[in-house]
Amino acid sequence: MTKSISPRKSELLSAKPRINAGRKPTPFHPRQVEKCETNDWTLWAGYSVPNSYHSVELEYFSIRNGATLYDISPMCKYRIKGPDAERFMNRFVPRDVKKIKPGRVAYAIWCNDEGHILDDGTIFRFGPDDFRLCSQERQYAWLMDSALGFNVEILDETDDIAALQFQGPTTFAILEAMGIKGVETLKPFDHKNFPFAGTELMVSRTGFTGDLGYELWIEPGKALELWDALMAAGADRTISPIGSLALDMARIEAGFIQPTVDFLHAEHVVRHTRGRSPFELGLDWQVDFGKGHFTGRRALLKEKEGNSSRYCFVGLEIEGNKPAHNALVYHKQKKEIGHITSAVWSPTMKNNLAMALLQRPFGVDIQEDLWVEIYVDKELKWDRVMAKAKIVDRPFFNPPRKRLTPPARF
Incomplete structure (x- = not known):
C-alpha cells in the first residue's frame, strides 16, 4: 500500500521554492530558483520574477560596483513591420521616428486622444520598415486599434524572446571575456546581433540603472546557456542576479520614471483627470509638433499654447x-x-x-x-x-x- 503525504508536508519536503499557481516561469526561472534565497517573488505581466535574491542592499551595490543580471523577459515586445511601419509609428508616438536610424534604440511615450500618457517604453529599429516596441504593460489591443488604415503587421513576440538587463561597470569586460567580438563599438542606444551558441544574441546598450550596461535578447531555448556563460565569464568580476527592489533604487538614482508609480496609465485610471500629459511629467522633449499628426496632438498643442499644464x-x-x-x-x-x-x-x-x-x-x-x-x-x-x-x-x-x-x- 502506498503511503500518502499531506500537501503541507510535501511542500515542506520540497527542496525548491514554489511560485503561485497561474504565474508563468520565465526561460531563466530554473537559475533564478537556485539563487533566490529569500523566495520573494512578484508578478509582472503574468510572469513570476524575484523581488530579491538574498539582500536588497548587497544587490544594489552589485549594480554600482560589479555586474548584475535582471530578468526582463516579461517585458511586452511587439514587432511592427510593413510598408507603412514608419508612418504608423510616427502616428503612434509623439516623437519623430524618422530620426531613429536602423541599429538604434529610442525611448518613447504614447498618448490617448486627450494627450494623457498610456505607457512608455523603447523603440528598436531594425530596418526602414521594421521595428520592435517594448513596454511594461500589454499594448496589443491599442496597437491594433491604432493600426486601422495602415499596411502593417503587428506580432506579439513577448513569449518568443528571453531578455536580461546586464548592468554595472564590469559588464563590458565580461562580454568581452565571453568572446562577444565587436561589442566595444556599441554606443549608448546602439543595438547589434552577435553569434552565440549557434544562434544570434542581440545586444543593446540600454538599461534602467543610469550606469554602464546592456540588455541581452535571445531565443528562449538558449536562455540558460546565456545565463551560465555570463556567470562563468564574470566569476572574477563580482557578477550576481538582482531583483526588482534593488533595481528600483538604481532607477530612482538615474531619475527614470516608472509606470504605475510616477504616473498611471491613462486607460487604467477611474477618473480621467488622473491622467498625466508629457508636459506634466517633464517629457516635453518627447513631443514633436513639426512632424505631422500623431495621437493626442490636438490636445497637447492646446495645452502648450494655453499654458494649461496642471x-x-x-x-x-x-x-x-x-x-x-x-x-x-x-x-x-x-x-x-x-x-x-x-x-x-x-x-x-x-x-x-x-x-x-x-x-x-x-x-x-x-x-x-x-x-x-x-x-x-x-x-x-x-x-x-x-x-x-x-x-x-x-x-x-x-x-x-x-x-x-x-x-x-x-
Missing part, C-alpha cells in the same frame, strides 16, 4: 536620511502643493533623493521654501518630520563611464 514633475534633494516614501510636499510648511512619487536614500551619493509631482506654479515659478512631511517609524512610535527640500536636475546619478565608447575595462 502639474510639474521635479527631482528633489531632501534633508536627512529618511526616504520620503509617499510623502506630501508643502510650501512654507503650510500649503500642500504635491506629493512624492518615488524616493530613496542613495547609498552611492549619500543623499536623500525623490521625485515629486507638484501643482503649478510650484516647481516652475515658485521653487523656494519647499518642505516634505515624512513619518518615521521608530519601533512602532511614529515621528513626524518636516524636512527641507530643494529642486535639482535629473539624473541624480550620472557617471561618465555609462557614455564612454569603448567602455573602460573595470
Whole structure:
C-alpha cells in the first residue's frame, strides 16, 4: 500500500521554492530558483520574477560596483513591420521616428486622444520598415486599434524572446571575456546581433540603472546557456542576479520614471483627470509638433499654447536620511502643493533623493521654501518630520563611464 503525504508536508519536503499557481516561469526561472534565497517573488505581466535574491542592499551595490543580471523577459515586445511601419509609428508616438536610424534604440511615450500618457517604453529599429516596441504593460489591443488604415503587421513576440538587463561597470569586460567580438563599438542606444551558441544574441546598450550596461535578447531555448556563460565569464568580476527592489533604487538614482508609480496609465485610471500629459511629467522633449499628426496632438498643442499644464514633475534633494516614501510636499510648511512619487536614500551619493509631482506654479515659478512631511517609524512610535527640500536636475546619478565608447575595462 502506498503511503500518502499531506500537501503541507510535501511542500515542506520540497527542496525548491514554489511560485503561485497561474504565474508563468520565465526561460531563466530554473537559475533564478537556485539563487533566490529569500523566495520573494512578484508578478509582472503574468510572469513570476524575484523581488530579491538574498539582500536588497548587497544587490544594489552589485549594480554600482560589479555586474548584475535582471530578468526582463516579461517585458511586452511587439514587432511592427510593413510598408507603412514608419508612418504608423510616427502616428503612434509623439516623437519623430524618422530620426531613429536602423541599429538604434529610442525611448518613447504614447498618448490617448486627450494627450494623457498610456505607457512608455523603447523603440528598436531594425530596418526602414521594421521595428520592435517594448513596454511594461500589454499594448496589443491599442496597437491594433491604432493600426486601422495602415499596411502593417503587428506580432506579439513577448513569449518568443528571453531578455536580461546586464548592468554595472564590469559588464563590458565580461562580454568581452565571453568572446562577444565587436561589442566595444556599441554606443549608448546602439543595438547589434552577435553569434552565440549557434544562434544570434542581440545586444543593446540600454538599461534602467543610469550606469554602464546592456540588455541581452535571445531565443528562449538558449536562455540558460546565456545565463551560465555570463556567470562563468564574470566569476572574477563580482557578477550576481538582482531583483526588482534593488533595481528600483538604481532607477530612482538615474531619475527614470516608472509606470504605475510616477504616473498611471491613462486607460487604467477611474477618473480621467488622473491622467498625466508629457508636459506634466517633464517629457516635453518627447513631443514633436513639426512632424505631422500623431495621437493626442490636438490636445497637447492646446495645452502648450494655453499654458494649461496642471502639474510639474521635479527631482528633489531632501534633508536627512529618511526616504520620503509617499510623502506630501508643502510650501512654507503650510500649503500642500504635491506629493512624492518615488524616493530613496542613495547609498552611492549619500543623499536623500525623490521625485515629486507638484501643482503649478510650484516647481516652475515658485521653487523656494519647499518642505516634505515624512513619518518615521521608530519601533512602532511614529515621528513626524518636516524636512527641507530643494529642486535639482535629473539624473541624480550620472557617471561618465555609462557614455564612454569603448567602455573602460573595470
